[in-house]
Amino acid sequence: MMLPLPEGEFDAYLFDCDGTIADSMPIHYLAWQRALAEYGATFPEELFYAWGGRTPVSVIEDLNEQQGLAMPVDLVDERREQVFQQLLPDVRAVPEVLEHILSSYGTLPFAVVSGSSRESVTASLNALGLLDRFDVMVCAGDYLNGKPDPECFLAAARLLGVSPGRCLVFEDTDFGVQAAAAAGMAAVRVPPPWQRHPSGVSSA
Structure with a gap:
């Protein structure tokens, strides 16, 4: 089932990686x-x-x-x-987010905005066969202040050449949603693992 999007028109989609694109x-x-x-x-x-x-x-x-x-x-x-x-x-894509990536690819520019290293994000996207879908990657080491500071999202908007107010953020964490709001961007909240996996999250 595709995640519902907020009202409005958007010129770019910004995705967190872990827990948003990758069910990792x-x-x-x-x-x-x-x-x-x-x-x-x-x-x-x-x-x-x-x-x-x-x-x-x-x-x-x-x-x-x-x-x-x-x-x-x-x-x-x-x-x-x-x-x-x-x-x-063993990683898989989050189905609700994958649908948006597949349906909007080629019509809007995409960026990945993550607190993980570029190596980790690249490996996850490669494993999912999605690396070539993203025009911009902003990862740990590319900015000074992590989420909930808006710096990383503002950097992605600047690299894409899109006004922050025209960006839509896909995020699974409170810090990420707060960072998007601080950047003046609308956000879509991705369900946490325990809602996608009713049997619970393994901590073994």
Whole structure:
């Protein structure tokens, strides 16, 4: 079933990647669990989803502070990404979002706007066969302030040459929706995994 869109005409679609294009949040959570377990850190599933949209570096830094740890940020992030890449063949597209991508491709420019690394986003889109659908990618490292700051969405609009008010954002997180609103953009909220997977999200 296609997601309903807000009223109005739009000149570009901006998509978050994880949990929006790619149904990858359960896989990301498993990768986080495995990487953090090596350092005795915990990351409750509820907090993982609450922090959706943040960059991995900021998550590790805050977990260090909260749990009195000194995990090496770069190494943990590298390990998390390594496990995610191993699990990536299992990823699928979010059907409700895929329908919009397939139906509007070629008529509107698309951008991916993600808190994940360019490597991770590229791998996810490649696995889904969708990489060539996107004109612009704005990923972690391309901007200073992560969601809910609007910087990443404004950067994507600028790269596409489209006014922010004419962009429609597809997002699955509170931070992402807040960032879109701060950028002056309309947004479509993508259902979370537990609504798409009634049996629940695996945390094994």
